[in-house]
Amino acid sequence: MRYWLFKSEPSTWSWDQQVAKGDVGEEWDGVRNYQARNFMREMQVGDRGFFYHSQTEKAVVGIVEVIAEAHPDSTIDDDRWECVDIKAIGPVQTPVTLEMVKADPRLEEMALIRNSRLSVQPVTEAEWAVVCEMAGVAP
DNA sequence: GCCAACGTTGGC
């Protein structure tokens, strides 16, 4: 299993909206960046991810699971763009803020810091464990 | 609201 991070502006698509979708989940559409799309193509059903709020909150707020592999993005008529479907697993106990991530030397290589504009990014197993620990959830 | 970083586009 691999780990990922999904970034969203809460004003566009928030954790609460994701939770409201329940087990049906929702496509992670709207990605128009090749790097991010390529990561989504690598995802497999059952992979886990962090749900990160950018802009206002700047924190990991929940855990999601990939429930459908990459398929055409239904929001655009252009077959270059694909997306996966994800569902909310549960909220974190303590939101892990960008500040906290930056302050921990074990996380200095995270794409969240290294490439802050990337909206879908891979997370290593070690990083997953550290962030889960900070968040107060089981890895 | 500003600015840095970065991706994309289009002219040459």
Next chain:
DNA sequence: GCCAACGTTGGC
């Protein structure tokens, strides 16, 4: 194929 111009994202 290069590079300048431009647009977008996200942190501050």
